[in-house]
C-alpha cells in the first residue's frame with residue numbers, strides 16, 4: 001500500500017493550515033492509502049546545525065526528532081507539503097525540515113497545497129517550492145490545491161464548506177498516486 005504523509009509547514013498558534021492538512025490525510029486514507037500528519041509542533045526540529053551536509057551524514061542525524069523525520073520521509077512513497085504563505089514565500093519551518101534531509105526525497109513525487117487567508121491561496125509559496133523539490137531529484141506534480149481564504153473553505157470540524165474542493169482534492173490524490181506508483185516501480 002502506498003504511504004503518503006502530509007507535512008504541515010506551520011507551527012503557529014491558531015494556524016489555519018491544520019484543517020486542510022487533516023482533511024488531506026483523511027482523503028488519502030479514504031482513497032485506500034496510508035497517511036499521517038507530520039506536525040513539527042509535535043516533532044520539533046532544531047534549526048539545521050550540522051557541520052556536514054545531509055548526504056554526508058549518511059542517515060545518521062545528530063538529533064532524535066530529525067532521525068524520526070528521516071524515517072517518515074524514507075518510508076514515504078509520496079509526500080504532501082502544506083505550504084502556508086508567509087511574506088510571499090513558504091515558511092521557515094518547512095524549509096528547515098526540507099534542508100535536514102536529501103536522499104530520503106529522491107525520485108519521489110511531492111504534492112503541493114497552498115494556504116493563505118487572502119485571495120492568492122498560497123500560490124507564491126507553492127511555486128517557490130518547485131525548484132527546491134527539483135534539487136532533490138524529486139518531482140512536484142502539476143496539480144496543486146490552493147486554499148485561499150482558508151477560513152471560509154473549512155469549518156472547525158474540517159468539513160468542506162466549498163464543495164468544489166472535493167473534486168480538486170480527488171484529482172490531486174489521483175495524480176499523486178499515479179506518480180508514486182510509477183516512480184516506485186522504477187526506484
Ligand SMILES: Cc1cc2nc3c(=O)[nH]c(=O)nc-3n(C[C@H](O)[C@H](O)[C@H](O)COP(=O)(O)O)c2cc1C
Nearest residue numbers: 010012015016017084085086087088115116117118
Ligand atoms: C508572518 C506572516 C506573513 C504573511 N504573509 C502573507 C503573504 O505574503 N501573502 C498572503 O497571502 N498571506 C500572508 N500571510 C497570511 C497567511 O497566509 C495566513 O495567516 C495563513 O493563515 C497562514 O497560515 P497558517 O495559519 O497555517 O500559519 C502572512 C501571515 C504571517 C503570519
